[in-house]
Amino acid sequence: NAGVMQNPRHLVRRRGQEARLRCSPMKGHSHVYWYRQLPEEGLKFMVYLQKENIIDESGMPKERFSAEFPKEGPSILRIQQVVRGDSAAYFCASSPRPPSSGYTGELFFGEGSRLTVL
Amino acid sequence: TQLLEQSPQFLSIQEGENLTVYCNSSSVFSSLQWYRQEPGEGPVLLVTVVTGGEVKKLKRLTFQFGDARKDSSLHITAAQPGDTGLYLCAGAKQAGTALIFGKGTTLSVSS
Numbered sequence: 001n002a003g004v005m006q007n008p009r010h011l012v013r014r015r016g017q018e019a020r021l022r023c024s025p026m027k028g029h030s031h032v033y034w035y036r037q038l039p040e041e042g043l044k045f046m047v048y049l050q051k052e053n054i055i056d057e058s059g060m061p062k063e064r065f066s067a068e069f070p071k072e073g074p075s076i077l078r079i080q081q082v083v084r085g086d087s088a089a090y091f092c093a094s095s096p097r098p099p100s101s102g103y104t105g106e107l108f109f110g111e112g113s114r115l116t117v118l
Numbered sequence: 119t120q121l122l123e124q125s126p127q128f129l130s131i132q133e134g135e136n137l138t139v140y141c142n143s144s145s146v147f148s149s150l151q152w153y154r155q156e157p158g159e160g161p162v163l164l165v166t167v168v169t170g171g172e173v174k175k176l177k178r179l180t181f182q183f184g185d186a187r188k189d190s191s192l193h194i195t196a197a198q199p200g201d202t203g204l205y206l207c208a209g210a211k212q213a214g215t216a217l218i219f220g221k222g223t224t225l226s227v228s229s
Contacts, residue, residue, distance in 0.1 A: 004160070033216050040127075042206065042221035043161070056216055091160050098214045104149040104168060105210055107217055109160030 002027050005074075006092050006110035014118050019079040019086070021113045025094030031055075032075040033107060034067060037089045046090075048098075049075060055098075082117045089114045121145060122207055122220035130226045134196050139223040141207030142189040148210070150190045151217070152181055155204040197227045 005024040013019050025032050030051050035043040045059040049069035060067065064082075069075040079086055093107035123142045131137055141150065149168045153161035165174050167183035167190055174181045178201075180193040194201055204224050208217040 035219070040221070043208075043219040045216050045218060048216040055214075059216075093160075098210075098216075104151070104166045105217060106151060106163050106166060107161075107208075109153075109162070111158070111160050 004092055004094050004108050004110035006113050008113060009111065010114050010116070012116045012118060013082050015083055016081050019082050019115055019117075021077040021079075021090050021092075021115070022074040023077070023092030023094075023110060024074040025092075026108050029094035029096050029108070031095045031098055032069050033093045033095075034075075034077050035091045035093065037091060037112070043091065046077070079115070082115070084117045087115055087117045121211065121218050122209060124205075124207060124220035124223050126223060127221065128224050128226075130228070131197055133198055133227055133229045135227075136193070136195050137197055137225070138191055138193045139205055139225070140189065140191050141220055143209070144188065145211065146187050148187070148213070150183060150187075150207055150209045152190070152192055153206040153208060153219075155206060155222070156202075161204075161206055194225075197225075199227050199229050201225060202227050 007022050032049045034046040037043050047060045047067045048056040064080045066078045089112045091112045093109045125140050151166045152164045155161040165181045170187045171185045172183045178195045182191045204222045206219050206222040208219045
């Protein structure tokens, strides 16, 4: 399967625990994006990363949330001390390069990780 | 303020009917994309429109990009239950930045 792989598909955490969501981009893609989706709120941009660099984290909450995309291995979205409001579907997407004059920036999405905080 | 406004938010129709959903903005986009998302799945790209006034057809789906590149529409002819899903439009505010999505139109087609 050469698509974007996310795991786990479902994750249940109690308030105060940590959640780690993983994303392996499509082969050859070095740009990774994380989005959060709540019912009737569409996809909210969180963070955009390239290998070893955070390019844009303007959509990421200032506290408890962090993301990385190391040289080797998947991208990880980490949520510390989860609260019930963190319950959502988290989608990862990848692209070979960002939107530019020569590329319109289509995204390839994974199937998402659904976090439930009890 | 939502950069991309989609309407209607919900649409429930019978099989065989035609429908149009809209994606509007006060900003100019170099391109807009339409995605379709089914329950429990990630969004899947349907089409990218690039040129103002452009019309693209994908079987029974017709996509149009406004002349001023601020809006787009998706028209479905003779809708089928398999068209059921969330239709999302997306665009990048500027080159090199991440895609921003509208809230989507949830379409339900019943047989």
